[in-house]
Amino acid sequence: MQQILPYIINGISVGGQYALIAIGYTLVYGILRLINFAHGDVFMVAGLVMVYATTAMPFYVALPLVLIATVILGFTIERLAYKPLRTAPRMSVMISAIGVSYLIQNLAFYITGGVPQPVTRPIPWISENVTILGASTKRVTLITPILTILLVIALVYLINHTKIGMAMRAAAKDFETAQLMGIKINAVISMTFVIGSFLAAVGSMLYFTNYPSVAITSGGMPGLKAFVAAVFGGIGSIPGAVVGAFIIGLCEEIIKGLGYTTFSDAFTFALLIVVLCVKPTGLFGEKVTDKV
Amino acid sequence: MTMTKKKTIFTAAVLAVLLAVCIVVDMLLPSYHIAVVVIKKATVYSLVAVSMNLLNGFTGLFSLGQAGFMLLGAYAYAVLTIPVDKRAGVYQYFNGGALKFSVPEIFAGFLGDRVGTTVGMLLALLVGGILAALMAYLIGLPVLRLKSDYLAIATLGFAEILRAFFQWNALGPITNGSNLLKSYPAFSHATPYVVLAGLMIAVILLLINSTYGRAFKAIRDDEVAAEAMGINLAHHKRMAFIISSFFAGIGGGMLAMYMGAIAAAPFKSALTYEILLIVVIGGIGSITGSILASFLYIFFSEWLLRGLDAGKFLGINAPAIFKNGFRMVVLSVIIMVIVLFFRKGIMGDKELPDLLDRRPKQRKKEAAGK
């Protein structure tokens, strides 16, 4: 037990971080049927903003600023890069997403000079070390899963019990009918991007509390893995994304613990392909059939 | 009739001029001159972009596995062609590697040095293409049943898995693990690249204009209708995937030749994205567009815009703005503008001979009449 415990704690923590990103993917996919390739980069930008903001100003200003900046970024991306393509084929929108990802990475490269930016002032308290059951870890490791679950509960409440939530569900069910019923579809879509970016920003702050620097490519892998988690859980389903993320986080760390470190990334993708081939709807996804 | 004739002459003339330019460049400039380097790279990218266009543009299968197939081709080429006496140095951590032969040297043995080496090199490229095609067949079995974005992400995943395998130390005696493969023979001039890639693209063009090509386009335009017309969906999708991968494999081999030293690291999803964006710039569904976009993209990114990174551009000296990475920012902004506002790219779905058509309106009417 003493041997496995650190891996499990770590796995749950990693899973929590993936979960916060995965929700962004799953929300957007649920409504727009779009893999938002730029979401991982939004996550990275949130980390960069945090680095710059925390060195320049006190935490009670810096952290809200990170949230606001990230939300604005997510909103802007949707308005500029996805909205004009609303009637275009799905492939065009996906290409646009890839283009945005490319643009954000290049911009970040330009601004940072291509060198990873050190996190010089990690958020206090949560970055301190604690020991539980003989395993030493940062406090953020323990906070992440708890915070994730709290945020998810709040989100599920929002979706099930508020007007905008109802509109989101309607849009996810049938885009055009929802529009005909008088739902302001653009506002709903913007809202999903705002929520997704907000959660990515929270995830980013937790993630980069654990690590000393933010690199331009920092968003890529967590982004892809979170996406796999969303598919695994059944894309479009929020509980699915969260469960999927925790499973992937745990599996990844256990695989490292077993000594197959070379394939810890490859495993995630192998899982993706198996899931897609065996049960494309994932754990909790609904079955979607193509209409002629 | 005269129009077709005119078009043929026009196309032939353009191609001849381009080839002549390339030969002249080769004669006048040393092989390390940036112009030659850029032509080589752009040619390789053209081939890969066209192969991707065949799949994404002509068949409508959104695959993001190109980097994986290029990796296979590149490794096949490098592994097979490293001279025997250099193997000890290259495979320094793996006792000289598992293979104790080099294809070009075998052929040089009985065909003479020059011819034999070239034949061996081409054969190694071909092996790379075949390996990529085989892998595409295997991957295609489960993956091609998936729909658009699921297919994209699954092929992306396969490319990543492939990369991890090639870096695995247990395969080191063949792949050299994480270390560079180098010292293999390569064409030093640009013309062989141009001729080789030109031939490959010509084959792809013939294919597109065959019954297969028409079936591919039908699948792209409407899968259900195509199936109703009696096109075997599974078979044609698989063929498109295999053929595209075959040429991506050959392109990968040529990329290895161009780079002079390869490892698995550069064959990431970023490479696939780059090529996809080139295809989009050129126009999804236009071979000419893909080639043109490859050349423009490589010329700008590797050569003409370098000043944007180095503090001085078009005589304007502004080191504070023109610093490292600005070039790529400018390029990606241009790409976004094309993606959003010029969705057809440079060429749309037109080809080189279509440039002679003066009356697009009439063509549209005809199309509507059909």
Add this chain to the structure above:
Amino acid sequence: MKKLMAVLLALVMVLSLAACGGSKSDSQGAQSSGASGDKVVKIGVFEPQTGDNGAGGKQEILGMQYANYIQPTVEIGGETYQVQLEIVDNRTTPENGKSAAAELVNRNVSMVLGSYGSGVSMAGGEVFSEAGIPALGTSCTNPQVTAGCDVYFRLAFLDPFQGTVLANYAYKELGVDTAYVLGMLGSDYDQGLVYYFTEAFEGLGGTVVKEDFPEGSANFVSYINNAKSANAGVIFAPVSINYAQLIVEAAAAQGYEGALLGSDTWDSNKVIESATGKNVTSFVTTFYQEGGNAEFDAGIKEWINANADAKTNNGGNDMIAAVTAIGYDAYFTALEALKIAGSTDPKAVLEALPSVSFEGVTGLIEFDDIGDAKRDAAYIKTANTEAGTWDFVKVQTVG
């Protein structure tokens, strides 16, 4: 719309042609102005400024720039030449190395310095070899850089040497018999050192547990735990600066009690920043120890402090990395070679390089038959986590 596209296309073509012509006349202009005024000799700097090795490459460039600042001219064949550094970013990776190298060749450099990192040096070496331009590797440590290329020389020590030194130190001095080694998948630098360390450590009778991590990893907690469960007394991780920081942090967070061993890449103020204030022990090998040459130390510190850009590139303080010293020596080696050659012709410089012999800040600089600097000792330093500095431990030789 179609017409518009056609016009646009034509415009792009014309523009590109114009730019093409423009850049050509530009380079000619530079040459002629060089010829009319003071004579100029160009030395190419082939270094990463971006990517995983960006931070290290920048520090190396600092050494060259400082050297250029204190010695901006050189006597070649009785004439005084201005030395002009032509800096090109090779972006750390071999696939970008080739075009960056071609760019340098295009700028008509007489000699090339760099790079930080072996893979990119080998890729560049192919181009330099074709063009017949001599290149002087700085902190690239893979034997194949010089062995596989007739124009490449090198100042750093080699991986077999470095790996053996560290293995000896761990086994004999630290008394450890189990080592955990960790390298990045896909990095030839990491894997090379892992190989030589393992060979030497096992040769001494120790046990090695070997693992890889995929590129872009940020979470090293599980790796540290693997090392713990293997009862490893040391973790040897010859990784780039970025990952070194992550490993130091993870080891501290997990309360790892053994020592961390690093290669020359670890000798960076960024790594020491991560280690400061934490309970970790780490040792690194390097080419130069701050304090080795008081005059050089004082001079470069003053220069860095007076120059805001330089300070940023050095990571925000004036600590001197070994790679900066190597960069400094590389510049003077180039000047020596130019003097001996008596010409700016790359071929003459190439012939002159083997006969260079002078006392640099990192020791006596002379080349052997393969083109490697003759080095038989490495400095071992340890991280002082209270003061935030590297403390000198000893000079270790193989024996």
